[in-house]
Amino acid sequence: MDMSQITCGVVRDLLPLYVDGCCGADSRRLVEEHLAGCPDCRRARADMAGELPPAEGAPVPEAEPARAMKTGLKKLRRRWALSLLAVLLIPLLGWLTWNQVHGTGPCFTNFHERMLADGFVRTLAAGDYEGAFHRLELDELYQDFSGDSRLDRADLSDFESRAQAFFLDSARALEEAGGITSWRYLSIQRTGSGYTVQYAVTTGGQDYSLSVDASDSGVRHFSGGSGYIPEPDPLRALSLWSESLWQDYAGCYLDPETGRYVWEEE
The missing domain is CATH 3.10.450.50 (Nuclear Transport Factor 2; Chain: A,)
Structure with a gap:
């Protein structure tokens, strides 16, 4: 399939998935074939990925499937950190509240x-x-x-x-x-x-x-x-x-x- 069979509009729709490494193998191949001969779409891809656009005729780098995994791991680590913080804070807040009610020990108002x-x-x-x-x-x-x-x-x-x-x-x-x-x-x-x-x-x-x-x-x-x-x-x-x-x-x-x-x- 040559690039005339896929339009710039379709490629622009696929670029976010392509950059994040989330599109399938067939879609990735179509996008890369189109990018190889379309400088405008190459610039759009570079802007989306935060890179300098490759020179015309230069091979188009393949999207890194690991990028999506890294993004997922970051989100997972953030959730684990928030969960750990909650585990630590809830007993502390409960202890401070108990002290507040009973008027003894460290509490919110003393x-x-x-x-x-x-x-x-x-x-x-x-x-x-x-x-x-x-x-x-x-x-x-x-x-x-x-x-x-x-x-x-x-x-x-x-x-x-x-x-x-x-x-x-x-x-x-x-x-x-x-x-x-x-x-x-x-x-x-x-x-x-x-x-x-x-x-x-x-x-x-x-x-x-x-x-x-x-x-x-x-x-x-x-x-x-x-x-x-x-x-x-x-x-x-x-x-x-x-x-x-x-x-x-x-x-x-x-x-x-x-x-x-x-x-x-x-």
């Missing part, structure tokens, strides 16, 4: 608070105590102080600078003990309007627990250490910085023997 708490502990561990202080949300503490009838609100005009001084002074013992040498996240749980994040920290060769209360606005409170033995350990001393600040404003101190406040005028 990621921000977890990052705030992590940032605070990380800054402490880096020895940047001033930076750690600036991660604290002081508004709630100020409201507590200003609402205390035993304190004179006029004295609170220097609240932030005084608070920073007490925080840094309380951090001195922790710094002298070598600071926080290691820390790791343990858990997170909803508490009131925020979340409490638990950590295990090491300082002075001793392991302690550290709780950080965080909300949308920042770190509201933290506590850690093991208490008074007979004096507070360095981490506990830092946790008590706001208590020391309150005692200074109130003009009192805590008697370790009686566990009661002693006022300066007494």
